[in-house]
Amino acid sequence: MTPAPHHRTRPRTHHPPALDLIALRDQHLxxxxxxxxxxxxxxxxxQALHDAFDDLARRWPDVLATPSPTACAWQSVRHHVARACPDLLGPVAHLTAPEQDVLLLHLVLGLPTAEVAEITGADPAAVHVRLRSLVRRAG
Incomplete structure (x- = not known):
């Protein structure tokens, strides 16, 4: 009788990042x-950023097939930072993720809206609309 196969999780292997992933990381680091x-x-x-880009390196060919690898990179960063600090988004949890991004990147960190769009992979017009919406609600 053959023993039942063991379902083991694969050990995490290190995936060296592709040069275009390194360039993307370095551009916005x-x-x-x-x-x-x-x-x-x-x-x-x-460490959160390292984890985010290690995750991206593992699935880089799939990321490249998306409409916006930059947006995927931002989502990975956002996910790993939130995982390391769940309280970060607590005060803005009532907002959508894109609104949170605009609030934190533009209003808290002071980045121009064009840079917010570039970093997050969002359409610049959408960033302006979200910012206007946030200001209107706050006002």
Missing amino acids: HHYLSYATLALPAAAAR
């Missing part, structure tokens, strides 16, 4: 780090 350090100590922020 300063802003990603600023975002992550809103609520995390510097070492934890760097």
Whole structure:
């Protein structure tokens, strides 16, 4: 009688990042780090970004097939930072994720709306609409 197969999880293997992923990371690293350090100590922020880009490296061919690899990178950063610090988005949890992005990146970190669009992979017009909506609700 043959023993039942064991279902083991595969050990995580290191996936060296592709050059275009490295370029994307390096292009926005300063802003990603600023975002992550809103609520995390510097070492934890760097670890969250490392985890985000390790995750992206594992699925990079699929990411490249999406309409916006930049948006995928931002979502990975956002996910890993939120996982490391669930309280980061607590005060803005009532907002949609894109509204949270505009609020934190533009209003808190002071990035121009064009940079917010570039970092998040969003349409610049959509960033302006979200910002106007936030200002209108606050006013």
